[in-house]
Amino acid sequence: MRGNQTSQTSEFILLGLSDLTDFRIPVFLLFLFVYLAALVGNLLIIFLVVMDTHLQTPMYFFLGNLSTLDIFSPSVSTSHLPYDIFTGNRVILYSTCISQVFFITWFAYTEILLLAVMSYDRYVAICHPLRYTTMISTYLCIQLASIIWVVGSLFSLAHTLSALSLVFCDSTTIPGLFCELYQVIQQSCANTYLSDLLVLFLAINLGSIALSITFLSYVYIFKTILRIRLKDGRVKAFSTCSSHLTVVFIFYGTAFFNYFHPNTEEFPVGRLVSAVYTLLTPFLNPLIYSLRNSELKGAVRRALPRLTFRP
Template sequence: MANQTILTELFLSGISDLPALELPFFLLFLHIYSMTLIGNFLIILLVAIDSHLHTPMYFFLGNLAFLDMCSSSLTTPRMLFDLITNNRKISITACLTQVFFFIFMATTEILLLAVMSYDRYIAICRPLHYVQIMHWKTCIQLAAGVWALSLVYSLAHILITLRLTFCDLNIVQSFFCDLSKLFQISCTDVFINLLFIFLLGGLFGLVLLLMTFIPYITVFLTVMKIKEKEKRFKAFSTCSSHLTVVFIFYGTIVFNYFRPTTGYHFAADRVVSVCYTTITPLINPLIYSLRNNELKTALKRIYKIIFFSK
């Protein structure tokens, strides 16, 4: 360790090793990023200005849309910069800052999905008490609690990550600073970090996973008892949209961080990383809007007001 030089800069491996693909990838991800910002901003705008959407479900959906805009902006602009300039150098400080915000946003999304499942549980299983339970004060407290708890959890992770040093290996095998990739090149023993992640992160994740899926199981059993076909379809449609987002988010995270290391391939790892950092923020608004008649109706109302009002 005495003869090793402590590095202050790292290099990102990027999204592709083939120079011929850099421009096509740049144009592709620029389009995806633009559509992500437009789609999520449109949901926030509709929720904010349409009084018909001033309900707890759409309040939390607006939070999710804002979060997706932020999470996409955390990784995609840097990826685009690297593709167009081929400058993949990043300072340790900037890298750890990106790690902090990545953990913060991922944790916020996990907590937010759990809160949204609780909201659907109350709306479908206890409809007579929904207004009393999910009033605006409660919604604001839940949202504030989600962001605050995510901040504390992320700070705990980044504080223990600050102990890492980097000596010989300086290439992060990803297009962004992923914590697991930093562990691979650190010259500091990462046992304490891994233990912290598996004990705190594993317990935290398991509890939130149960808090997310158990309400949906109860909702499913309740919906099956609804005799009116139209009401049953509406409940299934809303919950299936939420569940689709949950499965995509958890599926990509679990596959990326908990799959066996045997047969590991960087190309497959990049594809999965692109899915949960770039594709998921894009498809979330599509999933909610395509299967949600209230959002479609609100969009039509706003369109008529803007283009056909005198």
Template structure:
């Protein structure tokens, strides 16, 4: 037990051990990260400066862009640093800090996607009452609830993770610190931690996914009643692209956190987190915002 408590740092295994891949991976992920920063910052600036975009839908999209910025910035700069310097050691304090903020922003994003689907449901299915239902006070309450509950969710998991002791090797089989990988190298029984992430994660994930799914079911039913074929196909196309991104995001998260056992490894384990830490923060602005007619109009006015 004494050797376990003396552990001061972990070692991140990264995405690949092949020296020839380090620089290409660095350039590729640097490009993706810069594009993510530019796209999401552009969305935030447009929403803040263009008064035509001061409506609930774009208020939520602005929050989503901010979350995408934060979520990718928690993990990607560290990964780029490791690829460039080939130094993969990380202190336990830095690791737990990364765990907290990643869980915080990821939980907030999952919840916000559900809120956004509810907003679209009200806008399309109850247009006459939309402005009364989705007032600014309601929007602020929804976003505040998302941020507050996500903070509590992340804090509970992080505090429980801090009680674990870790084996002497301390090798985390990922490019960043995350709970499933920490459970794998824990020398103490992580059963309660696993039970906690399964129960709270299921409530958060399944609850958000159910709200999103039911909202879009109602939207599709309403869209089928639209008489003009062009308008109907446009709404279908938009909703389908939104749902595709949502289910891909949920799929990658569920794959990472709800595997049959924390000691079980799949060939693509290391690649899966890349999707929800790097790819989706870039996909979200492209799918939700930059294809939007109002955003294109705002861009032309810049």
């Protein structure tokens, strides 16, 4: 047992980056820059999707949902970092920690499902272009988006209720930058078998389904592209899904990095890199879609006259 047990712990100790005292200002400026860039980039995409009629298609509807996630997720996960960096106070309230667990888990599940749906959308667009408008209707898009957000919240709620039932020790330390589900479960003084089983069952099953949809969609996409005889046709077809494929690789790559890098409690630099990677995907997604997408570039050019101040 680790210290005195209590099922009503009022606070945790968040390891964070408070031990990097010599680099507080550079670390803060780094996070501020990346976060603000992610915020501005994703807000711009949402603005363009809503305001530009050329972008009111299923592909950009789902991209707007992805940008919404990329605003919410880093806002929740890094909300405690400035306080940690400047005060060195590692204490985080129990209620705040559990709230982080809920929202971070919700956004993670939702993004996994959303990337799978976006993969299916690209599959239909490339493999069945003549049937695209009938197979991916506006009503279906709204239904799918609603289901994704609701399912993600229900799965997260199940995990959060499981975490609320755990028994914790006094002065429990969370070895990370924010309260992630698995780290919180590991700090419990009681038997966590049911909570671990729930994580494995829900995460592995949902992740396997989403990853299978993504993988199979791109198998058929590549088969279709390879059957196109003209090189220009192949390049054009691939360009319609290359941005999303890049985002998929970054998302799953950063996820594996966050869960398989060296012990964060022993390596403060590892925690710094983990924090950067927490913001990396939301920061890169707008850049990837804007730099590799001619329609978004055109939307930006059309939007500039509206945003320009005219006396």
